[in-house]
Amino acid sequence: MDALRAAIAEAQAGDAILLHGCCHNPTGIDYSHADWDEIAGLLATKGLLPILDLAYQGLGQGMEEDAYGVRRVLAAVPEALIAYSCDKNFGMYRDRVGAVYVMVSDPAQLGAVLSNGYALARAAWSMPPDHGAAAVRLILEDEGLVKLWQGELDDMRARMNQVRARLAGAGHAGSIDLAPLGAQNGLFSVLPLSGEQILKLRNDHGIYMAGSGRINVAGLTMDNIGKFIADLGAVAA
Ligand SMILES: Cc1ncc(COP(=O)(O)O)c(C=O)c1O
Numbered sequence: 001m002d003a004l005r006a007a008i009a010e011a012q013a014g015d016a017i018l019l020h021g022c023c024h025n026p027t028g029i030d031y032s033h034a035d036w037d038e039i040a041g042l043l044a045t046k047g048l049l050p051i052l053d054l055a056y057q058g059l060g061q062g063m064e065e066d067a068y069g070v071r072r073v074l075a076a077v078p079e080a081l082i083a084y085s086c087d088k089n090f091g092m093y094r095d096r097v098g099a100v101y102v103m104v105s106d107p108a109q110l111g112a113v114l115s116n117g118y119a120l121a122r123a124a125w126s127m128p129p130d131h132g133a134a135a136v137r138l139i140l141e142d143e144g145l146v147k148l149w150q151g152e153l154d155d156m157r158a159r160m161n162q163v164r165a166r167l168a169g170a171g172h173a174g175s176i177d178l179a180p181l182g183a184q185n186g187l188f189s190v191l192p193l194s195g196e197q198i199l200k201l202r203n204d205h206g207i208y209m210a211g212s213g214r215i216n217v218a219g220l221t222m223d224n225i226g227k228f229i230a231d232l233g234a235v236a237a
Contacts, residue, residue, distance in 0.1 A: 001035055005042070013047035016081075019073070022066035023056035023186020026214040030060065030185045036069040040076035050077060055085040055098075058153045059160065060185035078105035086136050088187070089153055095132025156218075160187065163220045170229045174236035178229070181217070190214050197235045205231040 011017060019039070022030055031039065043050055052070045060066045074080055082101040087093045102113050121128070139145040168182025181189045191213045193201075201207040207228060209215045220228055 001031075001038075004039065008039075008042045008046055008048065011046060011048055014049065016049045016051050017043065018051045018053060019069070021052050021054035021057070021070045021082075022060045023188075025055070025186070026188045026190050026210075026212065028181070028184030028186055028189040028217075031069055033068055033072075036072045039069070040072045043073060044076040048077075050080045052080060052082045054082060056088050056186045057084075058089045058150075059157050059187065062157070063150070063153070066185075074103060079103055086132075090132075090136050090139070090149070092132045092136065095129065095135075097132040097136050160217050162222075163217045163225060164189075166222070166225055167217070167220075167229070173229045173232035174234070176232060176236045187216050187218050188214055189217060191232070193236060200235045201231060205235070207231055 008017065020030075024030055050073050052073060054067070054070055057063055057066045070082065074082075080103045082103075084099045084101065086097040086099075087095075090097060100117070102117070104110060104113060139149050164182050164184065167178045168180070170178050172178060176191060176193070191209070193209075193213045195211060198209060198211060198213060201209070
């Protein structure tokens with residue numbers, strides 16, 4: 001929050017500011033409701049344009065809970081952009097499904113927003129593939145399918161949070177404090193490992209993570225998590 005406050009203090013009216021709505025990638029560290037309340041007020045006072053990146057709705061605490069920050073900011077500012085992804089919460093990663101939403105203060109601006117949007121889309125991909133988006137639309141238009149989808153999303157979220165609770169419950173793996181992972185959200189967390197330790201995990205234990213120490217908790221299961229914690233402890237003794 002201190003870094004964000006400092007960045008907002010330096011920004012000029014009209015500057016854009018990019019914020020992750022939930023399940024921050026790569027840290028998993030999300031703003032609290034009180035943080036979002038403060039952020040919304042700061043953005044409004046400064047006259048900044050929020051770009052809200054909501055790529056993991058439903059994979060943190062729940063569909064509604066994960067939208068808190070976005071709703072809070074939208075209620076406070078006159079204009080905003082939202083980049084929404086369905087790739088994770090609909091399991092559509094290889095079909096690249098999402099949407100961009102634009103909130104304008106004056107409906108007269110809509111024509112300019114649309115013509116700029118069309119021009120950007122035309123230059124970027126011309127005709128986007130439609131099948132993934134059509135599948136999402138079919139689900140969202142059918143109450144029964146929405147219930148099925150939300151049930152599956154709840155299961156995915158519960159499983160990731162179970163993995164997080166198990167990691168946090170282990171306390172330490174060697175010198176690494178795993179407790180904070182229990183309070184983080186979404187697919188990712190960053191472990192404080194050196195490049196050398198990350199290579200050792202890869203070469204000696206067959207455990208793969210990004211060179212930054214970012215792990216994807218969805219890659220862990222109740223069957224392999226014990227080995228993961230033990231091997232982490234061996235490498236970070
Ligand atoms: C914060 C964030 N925004 C956006 C994306 C990408 O979204 P999409 O898969 O819709 O391109 C990702 C990861 O893939 C992400 O972590």
